[in-house]
Amino acid sequence: GVHDPLEAKSMYNKDFPNIWTWERRQYAMQMMALDDSVGKVIDALKCRRMLDDTYILFSSDNGGINGAGYDPTKQGSNYPLRGLKTTYWEGGVRVPAFIK
Numbered sequence: 001g002v003h004d005p006l007e008a009k010s011m012y013n014k015d016f017p018n019i020w021t022w023e024r025r026q027y028a029m030q031m032m033a034l035d036d037s038v039g040k041v042i043d044a045l046k047c048r049r050m051l052d053d054t055y056i057l058f059s060s061d062n063g064g065i066n067g068a069g070y071d072p073t074k075q076g077s078n079y080p081l082r083g084l085k086t087t088y089w090e091g092g093v094r095v096p097a098f099i100k
Helices: 010-015 022-047
Strands: 057-059 097-099
Touching (some): 010 022
Antiparallel strands (some): 057 097
């Protein structure tokens, strides 16, 4: 998944010419790589006729990074929830998830 250190394959760089900040571009590139990987898993399950009998669960481990002690270009947002990573407010503990 997407996490520090921000390292992504350069093949995704062309997909984000409008993102000027290196850290944000690396994050977007990691997300694209994750999306491609999930697509490959789903395609493999389809080919083996296993997709209809498979649960796929996605969840996060915490809220967005709060920028305290971090580079502000990496700061996240959990708006409209209050709080961020390392806090006990909704923005630090309530995370998106879905099951297919």
